[in-house]
Amino acid sequence: MKPSYEYKECATDGLYQKNVTKKKVYHNTLSNIKKKLGCVDKNLCATDQVFYSVILQDDSPCQCEKEALEQVQDMHIQSPKTAKFKKLTSCPEVLSCQSFKQWKSTMSMNFFNRFLDGMKFQVDRLKLYFLPIGPFPDCINSFQLKGTGMTLIQGLCEFLRLFFNGCEIVLLPMLDISSFPCKRRKHCSTGKEQYLVGDFFPKLKSMLPKDGFGIVALSWHDLYPSDDLNFVLGQANANYYSCVASFGRFDPTYVKGFQGRKNGIAVEEMQDIKKVGGKLIWKLMKVLAHETCHVFGVLHCWSYECLMNESHSSAEALQQPLILCPLCMKKIQHALSRWPKTKNLFQIKKHLASLAKFLKAVLAEETELTEGKKTCEWIEDMLKLMMAVPSVQL
Structure with a gap:
């Protein structure tokens, strides 16, 4: 399939001159x-090889190819x-698609900077x-994850330990947000105080112990x-080895988009979080995992429905899966299996199985959270597929 190009016309001295902007498109072809x-x-073990073989054996056309084939052959192609x-x-x-080779090159420079930082x-x-950057309200401090006996913060640490299988998670004492020299402003619609996320990174980097890979x-x-x-729900900066995520408070951006009170939002819809539920936990897990992957140098994914897809709203972020596609999974697996002295700590089968078990325990009574159930069902189907095939030729 030939590369696609965009052509833009611009007016110059009363004459139209064709300004050709070549943007090669990286089609999602096999x-x-x-x-x-x-x-x-x-x-890799046989089960992990099966995980990657799923996309290597999928020759279904991308959407661009589907449309072209439908126009020429008047037929509908299904995956x-x-x-x-x-x-x-x-x-x-093409520049938006981070290949494994490009990721390794980026992280080589990251490790060089780490060497300079001692x-x-x-x-x-x-x-x-x-x-944890507090203070937190009583509803957060007193909450315990069902089925685990952990506090919310402890449960989120356990989630990160299971998601980044083989990685050690160390919980630091809570720090008051007043300790960070951050620029502040009042939200234009709600009047709530907000903090500039980029101002957190210098201090976070200075707080990271020398034996740490990153700080969340x-x-x-x-x-x-x-x-x-x-x-913003969260942001990461691999050059500062850190990321910041936010609980977020109920304001118009989480209810009816960016229009604020112009959409007739009631005052009660702007109240702070007073109860921890499944949707909040689900959002926190996804944002934390997403931003932590950025700390590992993984950019946004533009090929598959994946945890690393870019989002422009909280609603869009909530709809994204809690699963890494093979293109992103390979980067995390390589980082956790090849960089430490103890090799092959990260195994996809263990990662998926432990993640599904944790989600079932935490979200057992959340009947309305369909995203969590779909994720667990998807993981179970993938594990069955991985176990059914003893070996695969790659």
Whole structure:
């Protein structure tokens, strides 16, 4: 399939001059997916190889190809029923697609910077430090995750330990947000105080112990990324080895988009969180996992429906899966299995099985949270597929 190009016309001195902007599009075809994935490590266990083979054996056309074939052949092409990962409908520009090779090159520079900062490399396993940024209200401090006996913060640490299988999670004492020299503002619609997320990173980097790979911070307060943007659920900066996620408070951005009171939002819809429920926990897990993957240098995914898809609203973020596609999974597996002194700590089968068990326990009584149930069902189907095939040729 030939590359796609965009052509834009611009007016110059009363004459129309064609301004050709060449933007090569990276179509989600099997050949391009293979290029982004690179060679799969044949030393992986058989079940892990099956996980990657799912996309290597999926030759279903991308949406652009479907439309072209339908116009020419007047037929509808469907993805095979065995496909476990759904391709995104739009094909991204090539520069937006981070291949495994590009990721390794980026992280080589990241490790060089760590060397200059005096970070330790010879560790038995990678270590992430979890920092709660308070103060938190009583409903958060007194909450316990059902089926675990853990506090909410402890449960989130356990989730990260299971998701980044083989990584050690160390919980740091809570730090008051007043300790951070952050720029502040009042939300234009709600009047609630917000903090500029980028101002957290220098201090977080200075707090990271020399044996840590990164620091994951969780704040109760609203965050915003820049003066012209409304809010942000979380943000990461791999150069500062850190990320920040926010509980977020109930304000118009979580209810009816970005229009605020212009949409007639009632005052009670802008009240702070007073009860911890399944949807809040689900959002926290997804935001924390997403931003922590950014700390590992993984960029947004533009090929499959994946945890690393970009989102522009809280509603869109909630709809994204809590699963890494093989293109993103390979980067995390390599990081957790090859960088520490103890090799092969991360196994996909263990990652999926422990994640499903944890989600079932935490979300057991959340009947309305269909996303969690769908995720557990998907994991069970994938585990059955991985176990059914003893070996695969890659």
